[in-house]
Amino acid sequence: MLKAVILIGGPSKGTRFRPLSLDVPKPLFPVAGLPVVQHHIDACYRLGQQRNSIPEDDCKSNVSKYCVAEVLLLGYYGDDELADFLLTATQSYPSLRIRYLREPDALGTAGGLYHFRDTILAPLSNNDGSESKQVQAFFVMNGDVCADFPLNEMLDMHFNNNSPQSQHQQKQPVLITVMATETTRQQSVHYGCMVVDKETNIIQHYVEKPSTFVSNTVNCGVYLCSPRLFDTIADIHLEMSNSNGNGIQQHTSSNKNNINQQQQQKPTEERVASAMVMWMEQDVLRRLAGESGSGCSSGGDGGSRIKKDAVCGGVALAATTRNWWSQLKTAGAAIYANRHYLALRQQRQRLLQRKSIDLPLPSPVKCRLATADPNGGYSTIGNVYVHPSAQVHPTALLGPNVSVGEGACIDQGVRIKESIVLQDAVIGQHSLVMHSIIGRRAKVGAWCRVEGSAACSDPNPNVAYAKMTPQLPLFNALDGRLNPSITILGCGVNVESEVVLLNSIVLPYKTLTRSYKNEIIL
Amino acid sequence: MCGVDTKMAQTKALILVGGYGTRLRPLTLSRPKPLVEFANKPMILHQIEALVTVGVREVILAVSYRAEQMEKEMSDEAKKLGVQLVFSHESEPLGTAGPLALAKHLLANEQNQPFFVLNSDIICEYPFKDLIAFHKSHGREGTIVVTKVEEPSKYGVVMYDEDTGRIESFIEKPQEFVSNKINAGIYILNPSVLDRIKLEPTSIEKEVFPFMAQDGQLYAFNLKGFWMDVGQPKDFLTGMCMYLTSLKTRSPTLLYSADGVVGNVLVDPTATIGEGCKIGPNVTIGPNVTVEDGACLRRCTILAGATVKSHTWLDSCIIGWRSVVGCWVRMENTTVLGEDVIVKDELYINGGQVLPHKSISTSVPDPQIIM
Numbered sequence: 001m002l003k004a005v006i007l008i009g010g011p012s013k014g015t016r017f018r019p020l021s022l023d024v025p026k027p028l029f030p031v032a033g034l035p036v037v038q039h040h041i042d043a044c045y046r047l048g049q050q051r052n053s054i055p056e057d058d059c060k061s062n063v064s065k066y067c068v069a070e071v072l073l074l075g076y077y078g079d080d081e082l083a084d085f086l087l088t089a090t091q092s093y094p095s096l097r098i099r100y101l102r103e104p105d106a107l108g109t110a111g112g113l114y115h116f117r118d119t120i121l122a123p124l125s126n127n128d129g130s131e132s133k134q135v136q137a138f139f140v141m142n143g144d145v146c147a148d149f150p151l152n153e154m155l156d157m158h159f160n161n162n163s164p165q166s167q168h169q170q171k172q173p174v175l176i177t178v179m180a181t182e183t184t185r186q187q188s189v190h191y192g193c194m195v196v197d198k199e200t201n202i203i204q205h206y207v208e209k210p211s212t213f214v215s216n217t218v219n220c221g222v223y224l225c226s227p228r229l230f231d232t233i234a235d236i237h238l239e240m241s242n243s244n245g246n247g248i249q250q251h252t253s254s255n256k257n258n259i260n261q262q263q264q265q266k267p268t269e270e271r272v273a274s275a276m277v278m279w280m281e282q283d284v285l286r287r288l289a290g291e292s293g294s295g296c297s298s299g300g301d302g303g304s305r306i307k308k309d310a311v312c313g314g315v316a317l318a319a320t321t322r323n324w325w326s327q328l329k330t331a332g333a334a335i336y337a338n339r340h341y342l343a344l345r346q347q348r349q350r351l352l353q354r355k356s357i358d359l360p361l362p363s364p365v366k367c368r369l370a371t372a373d374p375n376g377g378y379s380t381i382g383n384v385y386v387h388p389s390a391q392v393h394p395t396a397l398l399g400p401n402v403s404v405g406e407g408a409c410i411d412q413g414v415r416i417k418e419s420i421v422l423q424d425a426v427i428g429q430h431s432l433v434m435h436s437i438i439g440r441r442a443k444v445g446a447w448c449r450v451e452g453s454a455a456c457s458d459p460n461p462n463v464a465y466a467k468m469t470p471q472l473p474l475f476n477a478l479d480g481r482l483n484p485s486i487t488i489l490g491c492g493v494n495v496e497s498e499v500v501l502l503n504s505i506v507l508p509y510k511t512l513t514r515s516y517k518n519e520i521i522l
Numbered sequence: 523m524c525g526v527d528t529k530m531a532q533t534k535a536l537i538l539v540g541g542y543g544t545r546l547r548p549l550t551l552s553r554p555k556p557l558v559e560f561a562n563k564p565m566i567l568h569q570i571e572a573l574v575t576v577g578v579r580e581v582i583l584a585v586s587y588r589a590e591q592m593e594k595e596m597s598d599e600a601k602k603l604g605v606q607l608v609f610s611h612e613s614e615p616l617g618t619a620g621p622l623a624l625a626k627h628l629l630a631n632e633q634n635q636p637f638f639v640l641n642s643d644i645i646c647e648y649p650f651k652d653l654i655a656f657h658k659s660h661g662r663e664g665t666i667v668v669t670k671v672e673e674p675s676k677y678g679v680v681m682y683d684e685d686t687g688r689i690e691s692f693i694e695k696p697q698e699f700v701s702n703k704i705n706a707g708i709y710i711l712n713p714s715v716l717d718r719i720k721l722e723p724t725s726i727e728k729e730v731f732p733f734m735a736q737d738g739q740l741y742a743f744n745l746k747g748f749w750m751d752v753g754q755p756k757d758f759l760t761g762m763c764m765y766l767t768s769l770k771t772r773s774p775t776l777l778y779s780a781d782g783v784v785g786n787v788l789v790d791p792t793a794t795i796g797e798g799c800k801i802g803p804n805v806t807i808g809p810n811v812t813v814e815d816g817a818c819l820r821r822c823t824i825l826a827g828a829t830v831k832s833h834t835w836l837d838s839c840i841i842g843w844r845s846v847v848g849c850w851v852r853m854e855n856t857t858v859l860g861e862d863v864i865v866k867d868e869l870y871i872n873g874g875q876v877l878p879h880k881s882i883s884t885s886v887p888d889p890q891i892i893m
Contacts, residue, residue: 395816412798412816413798413815413816413832413833415833415849415850415868417868429798429816430816430817430818430832430833430835430850432833432850432852432868434868446818447800447818447833447835449835449852449870451870451885498818498835498837500852500854500870502870502887517887
């Protein structure tokens with residue numbers, strides 16, 4: 001039996017996702033019709049469905065028996081902020097147990113896991129109550145990762161290396177399998193870089209956001225962990241509580257110069273006081289890297305306070321994938337993720353239609369995702385998701401890559417492309433919306449033009465392995481102007497008729513009576 | 523009365539058509555400026571028609587460029603109006619006074635009849651009848667029409683006696699306010715003025731009028747109503763608004779009214795307008811123009827044969843002949859499309875000047891000339 005832990009962070013996170021995170025927690029922001037973290041849950045759910053559906057003799061994999069039984073959301077949002085979502089998610093995935101674990105404080109990615117280690121490893125009793133199953137492994141997924149999660153591949157690698165045969169070959173047990181992807185040399189330094197042995201897939205060296213090039217292979221923030229990983233974390237925890245802060249200081253300073261640091265380091269005192277703040281990346285992976293004893297040099301890492309000679313009792317593997325992968329750091333990334341998730345859903349639906357037999361629905365969420373909608377009558381281009389409760393006038397033209405949320409109203413002659421229209425938003429007649437996000441209950445008048453820049457931070461399609469540009473600042477350093485971005489209307493924004501809005505970000509509840517270009521409207 | 527008519531029949535007019543009309547490009551790359559339709563009528567025809575109503579039977583067009591096309595296109599109109607058009611070709615640009623010297627043999631007459639001189643870019647309610655009467659009443663060599671403007675410092679202002687109309691002096695681009703009356707570009711002159719002009723490039727405003735004023739021979743006639751020099755796109759649109767407002771009071775039946783029409787709109791009967799459109803205020807739609815469903819047009823001139831597709835929004839634009847503007851396009855801020863321009867769907871053009879026969883497939887968010 002498997003579990004999955006989704007790290008969703010808390011309200012102080014996701015500031016780069018403003019103004020969209022001002023009224024809805026970032027993990028619940030809808031992308032391709034589903035809250036961001038529901039794509040994680042959906043992937044876990046489908047894993048079970050796929051594996052169940054594979055006939056026993058057809059299955060080459062020896063891990064077909066594994067499926068996710070419980071999903072734990074881990075973060076420090078208030079319980080009420082997630083209550084509605086948990087309720088609907090539970091209804092949508094009846095075979096999954098979905099719970100929220102609220103951290104008492106921001107404990108870091110590994111700290112939070114460690115705090116709830118008993119819950120994570122707790123066996124689940126079967127429905128008939130007869131026999132309880134032990135947790136064989138658990139996924140840990142960063143909530144802001146958007147990807148075509150290669151959970152099967154990770155399982156295969158993790159368990160094949162942990163099989164009795166491989167143990168006979170004197171291999172060390174696998175504590176963690178890290179989803180990895182290739183990026184460009186230039187972009188790699190914005191991520192956790194891993195040196196991976198091509199033969200064994202063992203991570204030989206790990207460094208978070210190095211200042212110089214280390215490796216093209218980067219950490220995707222999705223892990224498959226063995227229960228024994230907690231022993232390692234316990235060791236680290238002990239070491240960190242024992243150390244008097246000197247080491248911690250060095251540890252934090254190694255990243256100090258990196259402006260786009262992924263995790264905000266807490267002041268030293270605070271870290272020592274709570275002593276529980278631990279990161280998967282800097283603390284756990286860095287320690288595990290090079291544990292295979294294959295002689296990879298670890299001496300170069302001068303800032304490391306953790307002695308590499310400590311026995312960790314296992315290795316870390318990297319499962320490198322070429323699947324689509326991105327992070328949802330900025331609002332602009334939502335448009336990019338929307339495009340890919342829509343394409344994935346479309347692919348899955350086609351696959352279903354082709355087989356059209358007793359395969360269960362891969363996603364329990366009903367959606368209208370088609371090139372022409374027979375009921376609504378409106379026209380679409382490419383992938384479009386429209387919530388069943390949304391109203392779209394027959395003369396409207398949507399797509400490609402458009403998501404329209406619950407209760408939204410799209411009037412006659414409206415054109416929308418490459419955009420997300422959130423719940424209860426209204427788009428007036430003959431208006432054009434492109435490369436934009438229209439916030440909840442926002443209202444756009446007639447003959448408006450709401451336009452963002454075409455995916456300025458999107459990966460360069462002509463460069464292999466290129467990823468989104470994560471470090472694009474909001475303002476141009478040269479002239480202080482707003483860098484081209486998507487256009488975002490915050491919640492409840494009202495745009496009067498015949499207005500043009502270009503590359504602008506509008507904070508909630510503003511009424512715009514004139515046109516704006518390249519501005520943030522407070 | 524009969525005698526007066528005979529004399530009037532001998533009154534001639536000279537229209538300073540001039541050169542390339544560069545200020546009205548890209549429209550004038552396809553058609554000589556006087557033939558560009560202002561409110562669905564070639565600019566020069568507005569003037570010729572007004573001249574004909576006061577009995578002018580011979581109009582001299584001082585041209586230096588593309589005279590053939592003008593002769594060809596204007597001859598039918600001239601015949602209809604019963605007016606004779608004489609083309610006076612300049613082999614080199616002669617300024618605003620030189621063309622008068624060139625046409626001296628046509629303008630001079632034994633009866634000493636005065637003649638009109640007009641700049642071809644001027645749109646107003648031409649006051650030719652009152653102008654003749656005023657000119658005759660003071661009996662001096664020349665009368666120039668003056669008009670009140672809001673920003674006189676951009677022009678040369680005319681200082682004159684409000685009671686008699688006698689002009690005292692001209693002041694070029696005054697730094698401080700001295701007067702808000704400027705030369706409106708419409709004159710009536712006695713043939714004797716021709717003796718003051720040499721056949722060489724000369725400015726009538728700077729090299730002829732000041733001396734006539736010194737001699738006490740030049741009078742000012744105050745223009746009533748609107749006036750605009752429509753020689754460049756921005757003013758062309760402003761002038762169109764003024765013209766349509768004036769048309770509303772003079773002959774409101776010429777204006778178009780239908781569902782979704784707001785304010786003063788002029789539509790050629792051969793144009794088709796779709797459903798759910800919002801047209802106006804201040805829109806001129808030319809012959810054989812198609813405006814598809816759900817378009818919104820404000821303060822625009824759509825020239826003959828152009829198409830504006832569905833859901834498109836246009837404000838302060840001139841759409842050239844046979845141009846096609848796609849769906850969900852937004853164009854504004856004095857965007858001018860030359861002849862046969864194609865603007866693809868969903869684009870935004872802000873202050874673009876597009877040369878003829880171009881196809882535009884990317885947005886132009888800031889004012890720009892598209893070659």
